[in-house]
């Protein structure tokens with residue numbers, strides 16, 4: 001099992017942390033509001049703890065569960081406190097009507113986070129292609145992920161399995177932009193073809 005810190009206490013942190021506790025992981029919750037962090041830790045149980053915002057996270061894996069606009073500033077604020085960590089970037093970078101991306105061509109939110117993080121940290125893009133409220137239902141889902149460091153990817157893959165989810169590696173961090181492009185696709189599917197936000201994307205292949 002893994003040692004995981006969540007920075008951010010919103011919909012995604014809550015859904016992922018609940019599954020992480022259920023999966024036997026060691027979970028730390030970190031937010032700007034220490035009272036809210038303690039409250040969520042107590043609510044989740046399973047030995048979950050509350051950390052101090054800005055101090056070195058306890059987990060080997062740090063889930064950055066803040067809005068895209070806050071992600072780089074938060075990573076910059078943490079600075080060397082994130083040295084050696086595997087950082088999971090879950091952010092969606094789509095625009096207000098979810099038909100395009102706000103990141104410049106040729107890069108991604110994940111790449112921007114990697115550039116802001118210490119050189120010894122490894123960024124893996126994951127979970128942005130699943131809705132938080134669907135994660136919270138507890139059903140099995142596919143989780144696409146991308147990153148450059150094999151060890152970090154193996155650790156994230158094991159973490160995803162511990163959540164009762166199926167990890168699907170789509171390649172290096174250059175693929176993060178295309179994972180971020182799946183955000184508008186999922187929103188469009190929910191609004192049009194599926195006609196419901198109770199929807200998830202998956203892959204079908206032999207083996």
Ligand SMILES: NC(=O)c1ccc[n+]([C@@H]2O[C@H](COP(=O)([O-])OP(=O)(O)OC[C@H]3O[C@@H](n4cnc5c(N)ncnc54)[C@H](OP(=O)(O)O)[C@@H]3O)[C@@H](O)[C@H]2O)c1
Nearest residue numbers: 008009010011012032065066067068070091092128131132
């Ligand atoms: N919701 C989904 O279905 C979904 C699906 C896939 C990916 N995502 C991505 O997951 C990330 C989190 O989404 P969410 O739905 O969980 O958002 P959320 O419910 O709005 O929670 C955001 C969290 O980030 C914190 N935060 C915001 N600005 C911050 C800052 N400058 N410094 C520190 N903490 C800050 C908030 O803290 P305060 O309460 O103190 O403001 C809150 O705890 C986003 O990047 C989003 O694109 C969301």
